Amino acid sequence: MAAFARVSGSVGLITLQNPPVNALSAAVRQGIVDSVQRALREPEVKCVVICGQNGIFCGGADIREFSGPMSGPPLIPMIHSIEVAAKPVVAAIEGSALGGGLEIALGCHYRIAHSKTRLGLPEVTLGLLPAAGGSQRLPRLIGVPAALDLITTGRHVTAAEALQLGMVDQVTDRNVTDVAVKFALSVVGKPLDARRISMHSCPHSPDLDELFERTMQHVRQRARGAIAPVACVQAVRAAATLPYAQGMEKERELMATLFTSGQARALQYCFFAQRAIGRWSMPSGARWDTSKPRPVHKTAVIGLGTMGRGIAVTLAQAGFPVIAVENHEKQLMEAKQAISGMLERGAKRRGVTPVLNKITYSRDIQSVANADLVIEAVFEDMALKEKVFQQLSAICKPGALLCTNTSGLNVDHLASQVRNPELVVGMHFFAPAHVMKLLEVVYGPRSSPEALATAMAVGKKIGKVSVAVGNCQGFVGNRMLEHYMEQALFLLEEGATPELVDQALEEFGFAMGVFRVSDLSGLDIGWRIRKGKGLAVPDPTTGQTARVQQGRRYSPVADLICEQGRFGQKTGQGWYQYNTPGSRVGKPDPWVHNFLKDYRAQHGLVARRIDHQEVLERCLYSMINEGFRILEDGIAAGPEDIDVIYVFGYNWPRHRGGPMFYAHMVGLPKVLERLEHYHQAHPDVPSLQPCNLLRKLVANGSPPIQKWKEVMKKINSRL
């Protein structure tokens, strides 16, 4: 709701009250309407100040209301009544003014912001556009180019940048409401027409058409099929070319298309999923709010290869002192140089001083004896990791958290190497570790809730989106990815080309298809892992790698490509051809096409026409099916955990919500039917056999994704 009070004699103070972010729920909107009417009606009130409770102005419209019928007074006429008011209305902005919150402020005649405020119109990140006049008022206030940037990206600006853009009139370090009240009294009686933004046209911008063409092209490229950014450009174009009322009509039309779109539902699901994963739970019943993290002051990283360097940078940038250990002198010197460079470039980008002194380098693992948390990031070899954990167990102080950055090896096996297995968890970073937001925090059967709570707390402090998952081969992300990649290889055997598979996945919204990503990360990495699993081993008699391994179909196509030394971008050849080793632009490679033709002939395979639909169904549904197995095994607590992992760690297109949300949108009965269809065609591919949980959810009427956890509990309780 919103409270009204008269302060300083003649100032009507309207306070938004809806913790934690004063979202504009129906009750808050009604409260504002009532308060504005009262302020304008009461003769003693000469001016008005609008502020928010609890140190935040307003987080915008109440996103929770979007999934149901909208009720309460609409925003647009409410903001209009503020703008046309005969008494000056001043917005006192602190904390955040986002979306509808900023739109209210744009309806006010003046805006005073606290220096720590963040302002923005992030609707595009929810699959929407600023639909309470923001797309029409902001361009009029700050100009078309700046408004296009803020509205199509949804980025938040600081108070300093907002002042520089002309979005706010004053920035203060003092109590912003007090400053606003004084300011409001100082402008009583001054003409207001100049302050009514909608009454003005947009500041002139030379060659507007060229600007919009260029922006639309850039936005379409970046959007990868997302519709909201495109609509945002069209709305701002209306502001630049049409009178306000017509522009508002255009804004309303565009919003109507977006509001009910599947993409908007996917993006709003992601918004809440990203916040839900912080409320983790373990199969033991331990939870985020019943487990206390241990204090972590000193940290250490063992092994300064690519991952170790990124992890050290991330910890130091978050303010942790780091002991960086590498026992090879040359590797240590190279790491020191690389890390310093990363810290300096990061500091330059953020306009802060590089924290080079946060890291101390050592060749001696003894130096980590006093660390509260140690992250092992040595080469992905179990024997080597065992040795490191045995050393850490002997060296580290009691209570130190021992973490491994393995991307899929058995965390519990490493726990069995130490005195306190309850203090061992996985902290699986994604390359580059100082850039990628995702962190899989892996707990084993012996990991204590306290250990998990501590790793999750450190994950939050270093700015990672941290997801708690159970220990199993490949954890969640890589375990599902294996099936996605396996299907892609089978499709090559059956007639597809790498380009066709990648095109289907890129049209779906992935920045890069599976074969382009493999060429980027290096085919030799996967090859080494497959060899480690005893898969990519040619039969000594035939010299051929069997196409049935451990009782299931196996495709040796990638191994055979690697045997030719084709490791992707780094060798200039992989699934694509590159001008030179290291170059990034891959062209279709006739060698690969001929190789596949020969391979099919050799194995008696007949190529057939494969369409994009089949590529998507086989690559994505097999991955989703494994997602259901992961839920069934309790490795992930809910679909949100899986979807956040894929959106933040595997570039799953955010406007598709994540693999499990996508299954929900496609419809579980359809996913089940298609998996059954493909499993019938490929009985030797177990990953296509529908998971029991999927069957049970369909049998339970395919409940909405928000209800899966509940239904899973019921299903499990009946087991």
Ligand SMILES: C[C@H](O)[C@H](C)C(=O)SCCNC(=O)CCNC(=O)[C@H](O)C(C)(C)COP(=O)([O-])OP(=O)([O-])OC[C@H]1O[C@@H](n2cnc3c(N)ncnc32)[C@H](O)[C@@H]1OP(=O)([O-])[O-]
């Ligand atoms: C007409 C108009 O044009 C259109 C159509 C719109 O206006 S569309 C809406 C546009 N507005 C936004 O996109 C802003 C969204 N919010 C944020 O960016 C951030 O929240 C924040 C404001 C910067 C605070 O960050 P935080 O880190 O301090 O806390 P938190 O953990 O994120 O949030 C704390 C709690 O508040 C909940 N919450 C936050 N913003 C909310 C909102 N707008 N509606 C409903 N709930 C919200 C959130 O789910 C969490 O709940 P729970 O998990 O505790 O149950």
